[in-house]
Amino acid sequence: MNSLNIRVINKKDWAIYKELRLLSLQDSPNSFGSTYEHEIKFSKEEWLSRLDPDNQSKYALPLIAELNGMAIGLTWGVLHSSSDKTAHVYQMWISPSVRGQGVGRLLLQKIITWAKEFDLDYVSLAVSTINVAAVNLYQTTGFEPYGALKSLREDSVLSVQPMRFKL
Structure with a gap:
């Protein structure tokens, strides 16, 4: 890869975040708990609010990947509470x-490194069982399935597999 940069985003990046999030929901509608139809209705204030540290968990790591200055990837690491x-x-x-x-592996490594700084035990996620490429990425990064399958969304017949990485 030429010039790949992974960085934390904040309120000034709201338009980039909105664009990536909506692209992700359109490209991979069977991979997320939310939908494009739901999030396209969000106001600018909602997008800004998501990236406002005063409105989110104090332990959030919103990341984007950029290649030659173009945003190409997105993920969030979240610690729900200090305990x-x-x-x-x-x-x-x-x-x-x-x-x-x-x-994807580089984004995951950033979250794993961040989680280690908090001296955590695990990094967890849920992956759509039909997204074979994502399941493979997580498994080759060291994530292992745990727990029962869950519904992707309330109205979905698709399932997600909880997975976790032991730190």
Whole structure:
């Protein structure tokens, strides 16, 4: 890869975040708990609110991957409380044009490193069982299935498999 950069995003990046999030929901509608139809209705204030540290968990790591200045990937690491021993991965998405080139693994490594700084026990996520490429990425990164399958969304027949990485 030429010039790949992974960085934390904040309120000034709201438009980039909105664009990536909506792209992810359109590209991979069977991979997320939310839908494009739901989030396209969000106001600018809602997008800003998601990236406002005063409105989110104090332990959030919203990341984007950029290749030659173009945003190509997104994920969030979240620690729900200071007493929690597990970090959670949400909104993981990589542009189809760069899938399979290691961007997802680099994003996961950033979250794993961040979780180690908090001296946590695990990093967890849930992956759609039909997304074979994502399941493979998580398994080859060291995530293992745990727990029962869950419904992707209340109205969905699709399932997600909880997975976790032992730190």
